[in-house]
Amino acid sequence: MDERDWTVLQTLYKEKNITNAAHALYISQPALTNRLKAMEKQFGVRIVNRGRRGIQFTPQGEYLVKSAQEMLWHIQKIKETVLNMEDKHSGILRLGVSTFFTDYKLPGLLKLFKAQYPEIEFKVTTGLSSQITHLMHNQEVHISFVKGDHRWNDQKKLLFEESICIASKEAIDIRRLPTLPRIDYQTDSLLKNDVDNWWAENYSQPPLVSINVDKADTCKKMVANGLGYAIMPTMILNDLDNIHRIEIKTKKGEKIIRKTWMFYHKQSLELNIVKAFVEFVDGIDLQSIS
Incomplete structure (x- = not known):
């Protein structure tokens, strides 16, 4: 079994379909089938059973898939250690990045870093902050950028820190908020809880949600076109003019704050590329990057 075989198992388990897995791996379906048969012959067991609804992994196959994740992790560690022994800044830096940071900060940050370290490449995984934190705990990424106190x-x-505000095209009376159309977007559970708790403290009826979208950027565009109000972090709105903002506060009069963090493992600083990136971020003003 080589690295490619372990990757094949992982992909096949994710897709549960030979055709889709072959497409994801950029190989032909017959080539994937032959590779699977070779693995079954090597171990002397059936790895998958095929049916009308796709494929099902046998207990032996399930065990091999679990082993695949561990084997690929060890192979990646070996590659990183070998490159690190050359005392050079080269290799692949694996980043986990929240959706907001990806859209508004990451491109400019990577451009500046790449100018200083041209031999370092990036593998970026994006998603909700809770998902990125999970990747960090599993050591699937070197460094993560997340929003909220995970x-x-x-x-x-x-x-950096930012406040949470009510954003609208026109000035609105906050007392009438439950009767006005609201635009919601898919966000992390921590921010959703903060907003829900604030709402429960101030109103006895639920919000009038008229539009649900998947991303904050889409929500922002809806607000800019006067389709309703939204409750979101202020930095998302920095590139918009003529948007009314009302910061939301607790009953004690304290602003509700959303923090953005960089997470990493202390041990990973032994890798030149990780240490270089952490020190680079420490030395720049992220607020000024757009």
Whole structure:
């Protein structure tokens, strides 16, 4: 079994379909089938059973898939260690990045870093902050950028803070909020809980949600076109003029704050590329990057 075989198992388990897995791996369906048969012959067991609804992994296949994740992780570690022994800044830096940071900060940050370290490449995984934190705990990424106070007991750096506000095209009376059309978007559970708790403190009836979208950027465009109000972090709105903002506060008069963090493992600083990136982020003003 080589690295490619372990990757084949992982992909096949994810897709549950030979055709889709072959497409994801950029190989032909017959080539994938032959590779699977070779693995079954090597171990002397059936790895999958085929049916009308796709494929099902046998207990032996399930065990091999679990082993695939561990084997690929070890192979990646070996590659990184070998490159690190050359005392050069080269290799692949694996980043996990929240959706907001991807859209508004990451391109400019990577451009600046790449100018200083041209031999370092990037593998970027994006998603909700809770998903990225999970990747970090599993050591699937070297460094992550997340929004909100997610549980993390290793190294972290606070990058910036922003308040949460009610954003609307026209000025609105906050007392009438439950009767006005609201635009919601898919966000992390921590922010959703903060907003829901604030609402429960101030109103006795649920919000009038007229539009649900998947991303904050889409929500922002809806607000800019006067289709309703939204409750979102202020930095998302920085590139919009003529948007009315009302910061939401607790009953004690405190602003509700959303923090953005950089997480990493202390041990990973032994890798030149990770240490270089962490030190680079420490030395720049992320607020000024757009």
